[in-house]
Amino acid sequence: MIARRGIALLIVLATLVVSVAAAAITARAISLHKATSEQLNVAIALGSLLPACDEVAIDWLDTRSKLASLPATAPKPVFTVLDDEWTWDSLGYSIKMNAYDQLGMVPWSMLDDARFRAFVPSEERDSIGQALDAEAIPGLDAWWMVADGWCVFPAELDTESETSALGSLVATHNPMPLDRRAPAAINLNTAPWPIVEAALRISGRSGIERIRSARSKGELAPVPALDGGSASDPDGIVLVSTSPTWSIRTDIRAGRVHRAWWSVYTHTERSWRLVQRLAIPE
Amino acid sequence: MTRRGLTLIELVLSLGILSLLASLCVSWMMASVDTSSARAGETRWLTAAGLTLDQIERDVQTGDWAPTRERRAVPKVGVEDGSLVIRTRSKGLRSTIRYRAEGGMLAREVPEGPARVLGDVTRFVPELNDDATLFVEVSSNSGESVSRWIRIPGGSPK
Numbered sequence: 001m002i003a004r005r006g007i008a009l010l011i012v013l014a015t016l017v018v019s020v021a022a023a024a025i026t027a028r029a030i031s032l033h034k035a036t037s038e039q040l041n042v043a044i045a046l047g048s049l050l051p052a053c054d055e056v057a058i059d060w061l062d063t064r065s066k067l068a069s070l071p072a073t074a075p076k077p078v079f080t081v082l083d084d085e086w087t088w089d090s091l092g093y094s095i096k097m098n099a100y101d102q103l104g105m106v107p108w109s110m111l112d113d114a115r116f117r118a119f120v121p122s123e124e125r126d127s128i129g130q131a132l133d134a135e136a137i138p139g140l141d142a143w144w145m146v147a148d149g150w151c152v153f154p155a156e157l158d159t160e161s162e163t164s165a166l167g168s169l170v171a172t173h174n175p176m177p178l179d180r181r182a183p184a185a186i187n188l189n190t191a192p193w194p195i196v197e198a199a200l201r202i203s204g205r206s207g208i209e210r211i212r213s214a215r216s217k218g219e220l221a222p223v224p225a226l227d228g229g230s231a232s233d234p235d236g237i238v239l240v241s242t243s244p245t246w247s248i249r250t251d252i253r254a255g256r257v258h259r260a261w262w263s264v265y266t267h268t269e270r271s272w273r274l275v276q277r278l279a280i281p282e
Numbered sequence: 283m284t285r286r287g288l289t290l291i292e293l294v295l296s297l298g299i300l301s302l303l304a305s306l307c308v309s310w311m312m313a314s315v316d317t318s319s320a321r322a323g324e325t326r327w328l329t330a331a332g333l334t335l336d337q338i339e340r341d342v343q344t345g346d347w348a349p350t351r352e353r354r355a356v357p358k359v360g361v362e363d364g365s366l367v368i369r370t371r372s373k374g375l376r377s378t379i380r381y382r383a384e385g386g387m388l389a390r391e392v393p394e395g396p397a398r399v400l401g402d403v404t405r406f407v408p409e410l411n412d413d414a415t416l417f418v419e420v421s422s423n424s425g426e427s428v429s430r431w432i433r434i435p436g437g438s439p440k
Contacts, residue, residue, distance in 0.1 A: 018307035022314040029318035036325045047339050051433040137346050142374020274436045275348045
């Protein structure tokens with residue numbers, strides 16, 4: 001009787017071992033397949049979110065950029081466009097978008113100008129000068145190629161830290177069109193205060209206190225009239241109160257997958273157009 | 283005390299049942315291993331295909347759309363002889379990337395030279411649509427297929 005039970009137990013054990021092993025192999029294959037499919041779906045979701053972000057950017061540019069004004073103490077011409085988080089299908093998503101006014105920075109064509117030189121560290125300035133090929137359209141990717149340890153793309157969470165990325169300091173698309181001889185423009189309502197002071201000095205205009213006062217109230221300061229009744233802007237600097245060229249950093253996260261883009265939009269004729277988009281390297 | 287062993291019939295019967303169960307289990311396990319290997323192969327291909335579509339999407343999304351003379355004359359994305367041609371930007375300079383399927387491989391050709399990005403490709407279909415979208419589909423020998431709609435930024439490709 002005992003021997004029979006022993007044999008029966010052996011049969012059951014052997015069956016169990018084989019069954020469990022087969023089940024484990026099958027389960028592993030299925031879970032791996034499922035995980036891969038989910039990963040693909042996340043990648044597809046990220047890809048479809050980027051065009052949606054374009055719509056958000058265009059809407060912000062259409063409605064909010066015309067009213068963009070920063071206090072005189074603001075160190076960078078940056079605005080939050082979108083900061084959103086949500087969970088869908090047990091996966092966490094987030095989108096962050098920050099807009100940088102291209103006309104609130106040092107124009108790329110004036111990097112060598114003595115009156116703007118002081119705003120950009122010399123090492124970075126020299127390297128950018130090498131990257132600025134007359135035949136190429138300037139872009140942060142070209143500067144990133146020559147960057148020697150310095151920061152090119154602004155950070156995802158742009159704080160008022162002392163370290164400024166070149167993307168928030170020097171404009172790649174001012175002047176537009178991309179012509180070294182075209183006049184550069186400075187937005188009096190978004191540019192850091194030292195740049196506004198320099199621009200007013202160069203263009204021979206006064207009214208700095210009125211601009212400071214308007215900016216502190218979040219209002220748009222109009223461009224002051226030229227001193228001495230002169231009709232044109234000297235030295236190729238045009239002062240404006242709203243900007244037609246913005247760059248937007250977009251960060252999209254789905255779970256642990258993260259992608260970031262740098263997009264430059266400009267207002268041409270009656271609508272906003274995307275003129276450059278770069279993938280921000282990790 | 284007398285100890286009664288197994289009779290011959292009982293032994294044969296139990297061995298028969300054991301071998302039947304064992305053969306059933308082994309065949310099930312072998313089938314599982316086969317399925318697992320097939321699934322692993324499909325998974326590997328799907329992963330690689332997904333990464334390839336990611337790469338195509340990045341290439342399409344990246345670049346310059348400034349209204350230059352060349353931009354007006356040549357569309358940014360085109361389909362030529364079944365190949366996908368993307369005029370984009372690389373390292374700050376203009377660059378042309380071509381995706382071409384040949385000999386069961388999908389290659390990404392850049393000015394520096396071609397690189398194989400996906401194997402076991404039986405079908406590669408890039409299609410441009412009037413609403414400035416690009417449809418891309420790749421299929422494998424084993425019947426797996428991955429496709430994606432990619433919106434071309436900066437307006438119509440035409």
